[in-house]
Amino acid sequence: MLTDADADADVVMREDAPGERPKVHHAPRGEWSKVIRSLAGVSPLEIVTNDEYCLITCAELRGEFGLAARHPARPEHYIDKVLMKEHLAAAGVRVPRFLPFPDGVPNPETALESIVSRIGLPAVVKPRREANSRGVSILRSDAEMRSWVTEHQGELDWQVEEFLDGTFHHVNGVVTDGTTTPVQAGTYLGPLLDLPSGRRLGGWTIPYGSSLARRAHELNRAVVAALGDQGGFVVHTEFAVTRDDELVVVEVAARAPGALVSELARLHAGLNLEEVNFALQAGLPVPAPRPTGVEAAWVWVPVMPGERYRRTPPTTSERLVHVRKAAQQVHTGASGALGVSALLWSADPDVLAADVEIAAAFEWCAV
Template identity: 50%
Template sequence: MKIAVLHARQPLTTDLREVFPEAECVVVSCGEPAVREDVGGVPPTVIQADRGDWAAVLGGIKPDELVTNDEYSLADCAGLRDALGMAARLPAYPWKYLDKVTMKRELAAAGITVPRFVAFEPGVARSAAEVVARVGLPLVVKPRQEANSRGVRVLSTVAELSEWLAAHDGEEGWEAEEFVAGVGHHVNAVVRGKHVEPVQVGRYLGPLLNLPIGSMTVRYDSLHELNERVVATLGYAEMVVHTELIVRPDGEPVIVEVAGRAPGGEVPRMAERHAGLNLEAAHLRLQAGLPVGSPQRTGLDAAWIWRRPGGLPELASPHEVRRRDSVHSVVLWNADADQLAADAQVLAGGPS
């Protein structure tokens, strides 16, 4: 069996030989690196090709399956799978998961709470006064089709907004949305057709608007139920879904973004400790039509933390470290949730 993996910007965080032990894998990429530097094992074969040449390259490779976990390759993957006569396993309307404005419109129409927002449409001028009247201050500006907080800014004053509008005058692909105060969470699930299997809920250990420093699992069953409504609204597929939300101080959850792919950071490895399932591996195998086990509670809570390179403080929880030049990633786990939380706070540099 031969599997081709598409890549543009978000690198793989797992060893493809472990994900697909039964297959030969080749990565078709228009960006670097295709695999994160801390992934062990023998690097996969990578063919560098412009996105416009992917169809021709795949025609030469003749893969049995085509997969991706890259936000910037999902639409290409869906289209190329169709062109190659492969089964449709990605969402039927991928832009509901890729375009933040389309996403929020669909969710709001289904009665799911999202931030108030304004889309910057072609040929439609937006004044600072109009934007503030609709979403308030402070507000968040972000690209409609980006990931990992790229291009996101919090603007606190009319002057900052006016300056931003002037700098982006005439540009397409932006939106402004209400700044939602509260605690950031993520909800992860495995989706098989119309069946949504809960994997984990994580509470972020840093601000959701910037790259968070980590997260840890928490018990929050109502968020799993909400996530099922989210998937039903945006579309089923064979995939992992990653929903990001903020829980307001009054307990109301507000959906911020949804991805039809496995999450980044070390959330996939956190799920492996908590639910026995690596989310990136599961997502790739589901797209390829290969068996994926169901998530099972292991009795362990888990957390991950990004830290600057250097030594670790003393920790009571078992843990493992992946080292990159710029950052160390620590995954830790414990059956004692309180001890895990204390260790996570120590790693994050805050009080326990």
């Protein structure tokens, strides 16, 4: 495993991933080509990643080493949030109203006038090229907006977009040379923000054959057609359903989803999306998705300063619970950290829904 992060295998790999930790090699990104040549020697070579921050670099490295292109032909369409929304809007796919700052965040008066007139409040500020909700803030008042603009004035690569009032969902598919195969759709427990402040994160599968699942997969096909459907990759699209029952695309990624969504796909559709994403890049065959009759859910529970894991709630669904290192002892950090990962599954959607409600409200961690 190769990284430019100053981290060991326990940080680079997901903590609850099974098996032996691989050896981690550290090098600046500009030296990756040299390190790969040294590590590979005369052995057959493949370059794979599930890190959105590495997609473009790995695509370039595959070209340098004469490997088949197995990422989107234009990966920047799936990474740059402004390019993404411009292409989607041009194709007739509904996206939030948005305002980019190509020349940097302007002075407070200019910025406020533009944002209020074109986007309105509340508004969401996002970096153009980030993932996993990094740098995302919801600004609900003139005062909050003025404070944010003042702090970031002159900075490049920011954009502001419409705040969507609705329910939030995701849909996943496998893209192979122009064909998008539906895998799984899901609903989020709530916004994927504020775990450090104590918010529980999570979600559950949407049953096959439901109206929302069908609409979600149709939306995903339109998204891929607009952003580029050449290559072999997993596509993960996040969308909102507004009060007017309109589907609005919020984010798109040409990689397997994070959290435990890939595990939900394994239980619900018979294939793990992380494994599929690596297999596609390595040119290996991948199984076709198939409905299993199982619904699945995940819940992430934060451990707050001074707390540690204490108990797991009684549930009817089958489950797999991982207590993370942050919660095994008293948490000494200054804010909340991911303390417990819970995976739940059942053939009965009502049983699963009741257990998600229990897991989302239960006191897993305490002083």
